[in-house]
Amino acid sequence: MTIAFPQQLLQLTGLVVTSLSVGVEGTSTVTITWNAPSPGVDQVSRYQIHWTPVLSNGTSSYTSAKATSVRLTGFVSGQMYNFSVKSVEDGSRQSPQEVQTSVVSITVDAGLGVGCDTDGSIKCSDTNAECTQTNDMLSTVCRCKASFFDSNGYDNTGGMCVAMSTLMVGGITFENKGSDSVNISWTPPAEYTDQVTRYEVSSVPPEIINGYTEYSAQLLTVVHLEGFTPGQTYTFSVSSVESGSRTQEQMTSITSSPITMKPVKPTSVLTADVDGPVIMISWTRPNGVKTSYDVFTTPSLSPTTTSTESITYSTGVIDGQRYNISITTVSGSERSDPLVATFRTVSKTPDPPTSLTCQTTTDKSITLSWIPPSLPRGDIQYYVVNSYSTGDMYTTTSSLTVFTVNSGLQPASYYAFSVATVNDAVTENNRSSFSSVLGCYTKSASK
Structure with missing residues (x-):
């Protein structure tokens, strides 16, 4: 045609x-x-x-x-x-x-979950998929390659292969951090959260949490974890686990910046040697990790830091002094609550009082006053008043610095006095030397 x-x-x-x-x-x-x-x-x-x-x-x-x-x-x-x-x-x-x-x-290229041929005659349409055998080994289907997940899940067709990094959670935050526990939270992935099977939390160095080194948070995004070592520095990882695309689970993780658990304070102070002029204070080592201790006293002594469970003071130590001491465990940038205690150095022979004066006089009495010694070297118990003119010794009834001599004195007469300090020293003489001698006159008798 x-x-x-x-x-x-x-x-x-x-x-x-x-x-x-x-x-x-x-x-x-x-x-x-x-x-x-x-x-x-x-x-x-x-x-x-x-x-x-x-x-x-x-x-x-x-x-x-x-x-x-x-x-x-x-x-x-x-x-x-x-x-x-x-x-x-x-x-x-x-x-x-x-x-x-x-x-x-x-x-037509095979989609995910659709039959394919390993010889390439029926190819997988998704470049991130591969033709692989089914679990029963009877056929071959398209499945996502490792590091990718099926957006529709393992048993559904029509999905696409998405990078596992898409399931990575947002930044990790920490709250209410204690010595052995912490609250950890994170933000779920922006999309495909329905493909996350669970979240797992782990630490480096690893710790056993509920019997495992990885804690399964299921689908929660806030967990309270316990069992950590006080003062230890950790990095935490939160992993998104996906089990709907392959026969084996796969995960993607985000890791936190290092954080240090709060250290524990020492349990007790041991006053190993408080007999000056050089003294040493020691304490019981706390559980966990420590790098040093901050030590502060009132009145102030130096040094104020040590890496061991003791500290030695060799300057400025006051005999018979009561000190308040605060000991804080340090680990990195973290500090424990302070252990607060008191200790007292050994009392020694006191100094005599100063500035002895004739406060008031009559024709038959003389009232003396003085200033306590600047270094009492212990707790003052009383004073001893020596009357050189009469040969008498008087003992005050307390640590008061005023005493009246009202016996054995004559009008218009000269009398010489000195005063010594008595403290609570035990290992040494607890009475000081006598102060400088002071002369006082009684008044003339009234007519």
């Missing part, structure tokens, strides 16, 4: 299109392209694309008018289709005539 054209006759087979190509996009779309016949393109009324098998909506063809490229969707993932293109001519006879290309066969 021939077709009559002006100036030439053309065989109908001359209207067959050339270079038919079928490309696959994803798991349901194909792109079909061809070259129009030449010469004779003007005689083509339209092109029809045909395929087998029929789609689920019942269609098996598409008319493209005179376009030479179409993009069609609705095909089944992993299914083989046969495509051909017909050139339709209806200008030379009463009935349209058509001529068809040879068939081009392609298989």
Whole structure:
């Protein structure tokens, strides 16, 4: 059969299109392209694309008018289709005539969970997927590669492979940190949280938490954990565990900056040697990790820090002094609550009082006053007043610094006195030397 054209006759087979190509996009779309016949393109009324098998909506063809490229969707993932293109001519006879290309066969790439062939005849559409055997080893399907997860889950089709890093939680924060416990919170991933099976918390160095070195928080984003070592520095990791894409679980983790648990204060002070002028204070080492101790006393002594469980003071120590001491355990930047205690140095022989004066006099009495010694070297118990003129010794009844001599004195007479301090010293003489001698006159007798 021939077709009559002006100036030439053309065989109908001359209207067959050339270079038919079928490309696959994803798991349901194909792109079909061809070259129009030449010469004779003007005689083509339209092109029809045909395929087998029929789609689920019942269609098996598409008319493209005179376009030479179409993009069609609705095909089944992993299914083989046969495509051909017909050139339709209806200008030379009463009935349209058509001529068809040879068939081009392609298989639509398999989506996740869809059957595939390891020889490449049915490929996985997702570049982050691989064709692998099913658990029962009876067939092969497309599954996400390691470090990727199926956005629809292991048993559902239509998903895509997403990088595991997408499931990483937001920044880790810490609250109510104690010596052996801490509250840890984090922000869930911005998307695909439904694909997180659980969160796991772990530490470096590792600790046993509820019997495991990894604590399963399930789907909680705040946990209270106990059992840590006081003063120890840890880094914590929160892992998002995903078990819906592969036969083995996979996870992605975020790690915190180092944090140090609060150290524990010492349990008791041991006054090992408080007999000056050099004294040593020691204490019981607390549980956990420590780097040093801060030690402060009132009145102040130096040094104020030590790396051992004792401290020695060799300057400025006052005999018989009561000291308040505060000992704080230090670990890195963290400090314990202070252990507060008191200790007292050994009392020694006191100094005599100073500034002895004749406060008041009568014709038969003399009242003396003085200033306590600047270094009593213990607790003053009383004073001894020595009357050189009469040979008498008087003992005060307390540590008061005023005493009246009112016996054995004559009017208008001179008397000499000195005073000594008596403290609570035991290991040495508890009475000081006598102060400088002071002379006082009684007044003349009244007429």
